[in-house]
Amino acid sequence: MTTLTNLIIILILSVFSESSNEKYLAHTYVPIEPHHIVVNDSAQVRAFRILTNKCNVCHENRNRRRVFTENNMNDLSSDVYKQVFIKKRMPKGKKIKLTSEEYQDLLTWISSIKNNKNGNQL
Numbered sequence: 001m002t003t004l005t006n007l008i009i010i011l012i013l014s015v016f017s018e019s020s021n022e023k024y025l026a027h028t029y030v031p032i033e034p035h036h037i038v039v040n041d042s043a044q045v046r047a048f049r050i051l052t053n054k055c056n057v058c059h060e061n062r063n064r065r066r067v068f069t070e071n072n073m074n075d076l077s078s079d080v081y082k083q084v085f086i087k088k089r090m091p092k093g094k095k096i097k098l099t100s101e102e103y104q105d106l107l108t109w110i111s112s113i114k115n116n117k118n119g120n121q122l
Contacts, residue, residue: 043105043108043109043112044073044074044109044112046105046108046109047073047105047106047108047109047110048068048070048073050098050102050105050106051068051073051080052068054091054096054098054102055068055090055091056068057096058091058092058093058096066079074113077109077110077113077114078110080106080110081110084098084103084106085103085106085107
C-alpha cells in the first residue's frame with residue numbers, strides 16, 4: 001500500500017511540478033511491474049501462457065485429465081505436437097485460434113524439450 005501511495009504522489013507531483021522538478025522526478029521514479037507480468041520470457045513461459053489462455057479454457061470443461069500445469073506441460077509436449085501440428089485437431093472450434101507467433105512459440109518450446117531429452121544443449 002505504501003508503494004502505491006508513493007507512486008500516486010510521484011505521478012501527481014510530476015503533473016503539477018515545474019520543469020526543474022520534472023527532471024528530478026524523472027530520475028527518481030522507478031516503475032514497479034505488476035505481479036502478473038513475467039520478466040523471464042523463456043520459451044517455456046511463453047508456451048505455458050498459450051496453453052493456459054488457449055488450451056486450458058476448453059480442457060478445464062471437456063478434458064480435465066489434460067489440463068496443462070507448469071508441472072505437467074513438458075511431459076505433454078509430444079501430445080501437443082501431435083494434436084496441434086501433425087493431426088491439426090487443436091485448438092478445436094471457431095472461437096479459439098492460434099496466431100502464427102503462438103504456433104512458433106509452441107514449436108520452440110517443443111524443440112527445447114526434445115533437445116533436453118536427447119541430452120543436447122540449446
